[in-house]
Structure formats: structure tokens, C-alpha cells
Amino acid sequence: MTSIQANGYPIYFNEKGYEFLNLHLKENKYSNLFIIVDSRTNELCLPQFLGYLETELIIEIIEFDAGEANKNIETCIQIWKVLTELGADRKTLIINLGGGVVTDLGGFVASTFKRGVDFINVPTTLLAMVDASVGGKNGVDLGNLKNQIGVINVPKMVLIDTNYLETLPKNEMRSGLAEMLKHGLIYDKNEWEKFLDLKGLDFADFDGFIYRSVSIKNEIVIQDPTEKNIRKALNFGHTLGHAVESYFLEHENKTTLLHGEAIAAGMILESFISKGKNLITTAEYLQIKSTIKSIFEDIQFEENDLKPIIELLIHDKKNEYGSIQFALLDGIGKIKINQEVDNQLIEKAFEDYKS
Template identity: 85%
Template sequence: MQTIQANNYPIYFNEKGYEALNLHLKETKYSNLFIIVDSNTNELCLPNFLPYLETDLTIEIIEFEAGEQNKNIETCVQIWNVLTELGADRKSLVINLGGGVVTDLGGFVASTFKRGVDFIHIPTTLLSMVDASVGGKNGVDLGSLKNQIGVINVPKMVLIDTQYLDTLPQNEMRSGLAEMLKHGLIYDKSYWEKFLDLKAIDFADFDELIYRSVEIKNEIVSQDPTEKNIRKSLNFGHTLGHAIESYFLENDNKTTLLHGEAIAVGMILESYISMHKKLINQEEYIQIKSAIKSIYDDILFDENDIKPILELLIHDKKNEYGNIQFALIEGIGKIKINQSVENELILDAFQDYKS
């Protein structure tokens, strides 16, 4: 697969990425190399990655406990302290080997340590391959509020090797698939239609679907790196999806949702809103709802859940001047950003989701 050129960094695929990484290590005079992993990727992915490395640099592995609940500033402080103790300096390189939590947090750690050191993303989950590692967003959660603290800063390169997907359970694959569905809904109708019958997908060709998803995200981000305009389209399903994800994360009596599971619900709810704003027709909405519900289990909401979820919307990063802003689809494959939505319509969307 051809290398994708993003804003000031390349995205490599499979073997070509390791060649580029080793050439970069050879040509750049780094003082030492730090690999940030979580407890899952340390066990499952690091043993596959290390044999590809060709370098005489001192390599240090920094591990933190896996899970969204650890994507916080406390984990960053621990890693900053370890970097300091191990002699990291401005000429150090950080490689983030892991899923979205690792690439988000590791990119933030590297971007802020000594005002910024070079870093490289090697995503190991479907979600991080098609979404988290691409676009330069790095950050952590503030309590249960998603991605409230962060920076936009690009890596030296992204290396996508789909062999790491062999380590993933099915629910993690479905989580990443949600972002691929989103890319079709907001940008490419023919791409969306490929997922309408999952049984018909030849998973031997799944690399090509991943490639197209990365291509779509990069095309959008390249037009608007700092999210002033069209990049907001990537937030479809995320305004309500992030609120749902945060609510389930902070409630002990709820089972924590994977990111894609929450976004799948968000896409159904925001498609319903799009229909009632006459941006899509009923047939399109039913197609979207049916396709997503055929892949993801229903999430159960009771009457006491909806109000606190709506209250969490006020913390959404896309809000401007106190107004909640939605990105809604305007026909499948197109998007309309900066849309205000009244609470009554959101409540109706939840009722329809449950029906």
C-alpha cells in the first residue's frame, strides 16, 4: 500500500513502515529511545515489534496499566518522572506502541516533556489505526470527561502494521469499526455501503478498508488541522457518544463502554436528529439504524440516565459561546457542522433508540 502523506508526517503501512523507521533512527541522532506501552501491548505486541528495530540506542520500556480509566494526568506525571529518572532529554525519541489510550497519552507526554520531544505512533488496535493515531490530536481525560486536556502536535511518522490486529478480541475490533462506519457516513457513501452486509466482506481485503478509512480522515484533517471548520465533521456521533461514554465510565453500576460502542449509539441518535432536521430521509435513517444495530449490542438506558448524560454535553470541546454544537449528516456521505439541537429532540432520539 502506498504511503499516505499527512500534514508534515508520513503514514506507512506494514513492512514499509519498519524500513522507514530504521532509516529514520539511522539518520537522526537521538540520545536514547523510550517505548511507551500499556500492560496489554507490553505482553502481546512488544515481542513482535522489538525484532524489527535496528539501532544501537539504549531502549527503555515504560509501561502503564491498560484502560481508559488510566488516561489521565496522574499517569502522565508518573511517566514524566520515569523519563526524568532514566535520563531522557530533548534529543530522546518516544515510540507509542498501543491503542488509542497509548497514542493519545503518549503523544501528549512527548509533546510536553521538556517542551516537546520527537515521537512516533505505532497503533495496535483498529480504533487507533483508523482514528486515534492520525491527525495530531494528543491528550488525556479530566476525570470522566473525554480528552479535555491536550495539544495538537504531529508525530514524526505513523506506522500501521495490521498484524497487530491478530491480538485483538472481537469487541475491540467492533469498537474500531465504528469509526470506519462514521467515515463512510460523513464522507463516502460507497464506502459506507461496503459495510451494509458484513458477511459479504472479504476480510482478506480488510487492509484496503483500513487504508481507505485512514485516507478519509487524513483528507479531512489536512484541510483543517486545528478544527476550525471541516475537521468538526469527524465529531459526528461523538457529541452524544462521548457524553454516554463518560457517563458509563463514572458510574460504578454501569458497565464501562468501549469508545466505539458509545459512538455507535451516538451515530444512531445523531442520525435520528439529522432526519428530524430534514437533512436525511426516513429510509436513510432506517438503513443507518439497522446496519449499526446489526453489529452492536443495544445499550440499556433507564429514565434516570438521560438527564445526567445531557448535563455532560455542556463540557463537550466543540461547544462555542455556551452553545452545544453538533455535526449532523446531510445525506449519507455529506456533513453539516455547527448545528444547534434542542433538548426535546435529543430526548426523542433516545426514545427512538430504545424502540
């Protein structure tokens, strides 16, 4: 696969990417190299990654516990302290090897340490490959509120090696698939239609699906790097999806959801809202609902869950002047941003989701 030129950095794929990574290490006079991993990628991905590296730099590994619960400022403080203790300076390079939690948090750590050091993202999950590691968003959660603290700052490169997907359990592969479905729904109807019959899908060309999904996100981000306009389209399914994810993360009696599981539910809910505002037809909505539900298990919502989930919407980052802003479908393959939605329609979306 040929590389993709993003907004200020290249995205390389598979073994060819390591050639460019090693060339980058050779051409830039870094003082040292730190690789940030979580406990999962340290075990499953780091040995393979180190086998490709060609450098005489001193390499230090920084590991933190895997999981969204650790994507917070406390983890960043611990990593900043380790970087300081081990002599990191302005000429340090940080490589983030892991899923979305690692690339989001590691990118934030690098962007803020000594006012910013170079970093490279090497995503190891499907979700990180098609979404989290691309686009320059870096950050952490504030309590149970998703991605409230962060910066937009691009890496020196992104290296996507799909061999790392062999380390993933099925539920994490599904989680990444949610973002791929989203890219089709908001931007490319033909891409969406490829996923209508999963049994007939040729997974031998899954690299091609990943490549197209990355291309779609990149094409949108290039138009609007700082999310003032069209980049908000990428938040389809995320306004309610993030609220659901945050609510389930906060409550001990709820099973923590993977990001893609929450976003899948969010896409169904926001598709219903799109139908309620006459932006898509009933047939389009039912196609979306049935397709997503054929892949993802239903999330069980109790009656007393809805009010606190809706209250969490006020913290969504797209909101302006206290008004909740949705990105809604305008037919499959198109989007309308900055859409206000009343609570009654949101409640109806949850009722229909449960039916």
C-alpha cells in the same frame, strides 16, 4: 500499500514501514529511545515490534496499566518522572506502541516533556489505526470527561502494521469498525455501502478498508488541521457518544463501554437528530440504525440516565459561547457542522434508540 502523506508526517503500512522507521533512527541522532506501552501491548505486541528494530540506541520500556481509566494526568506525571529519572532529554525519541489510550497519552507526554520531544505512533488496535493515532490530537481525560486536556501536535511518523490486529478480541475489532462506518457516513457514501452486508464483505481485503478509512480522515484533517471548520465533521456521533461514554465510565453500576460501542450509539442518536432536522430521509435513517444495530449490541439506558447524559454535553469541546454544537449528516456521505439541537429532539432520539 503506498504511504500516505499527512499534514507534516508520513503514514507507513506493514513491513515496509519498519524500513522507514529504522532509516529514521539511523538518520536522526537521538540520545535514547523510550517505548511507551500499556500492560496489554507490553505482553502481546512489544516482542514482535522489538524484533523489527535495528538500532544501537539504549531502549527503555515504560508501561502503565491498560484501560481508559488510566488516561489521565496522574499517569502522565508518573511517566514524566520516569523519563527524568532515566535521563531523557530534548534529543529523546518516544515511540507509542498501543491503542488509542497509549497513542493519545503518549503523544501528550512527548509533546509536553521538556517543551516537546519527537514521537512516533505505532497503533495496535483497529480504532487507533483508523482514528486515534492519525491527525495530531494528543491528550488525556479530566475525570470522566473525555479528552479535555491536550494539544494538537504531529508525530514524526505513524506506522500501521495490521498484523497487530491478531491480538485483539472481537469486541475491540468492532470498536474500531465504528469509526470506519463513521468515515463512510460523513464523507464517502460508496464506502458506507460496502458495510451494509457484512456477511458478503471480503475481509481478505480488510487492509484496503483500513487504508481507505485512514485516507478519508487524512483528507479531512489536511483541510483543517486545528479543527476550526470541516474537521468538526469527524465528531459525528461523538457529541452524544462521548457523553454516553463518560457517563458509563463514571457510574459504578454501569458497565464501562469501549469507545466504539459508545460512538455507535452516538451515530444512531445523531442520525435520528439529522432526520428530525430534515437533513436525511427516514429511509436513510433506518438503514443507518439497522446496519449499526446489526453489529453492536444495544446499550441499556434507564429513564434517569438521560438528564445527566444531556448535562454532560456542555463540556463537549466543539461548544462555543455556551452553545452545544453538533456535526450532523446532510444526506449519507455529507455533513453539516455547527448545528444547534434542542433537548426535546435529543430526548426523542434516545426514545427511538430504545425502540
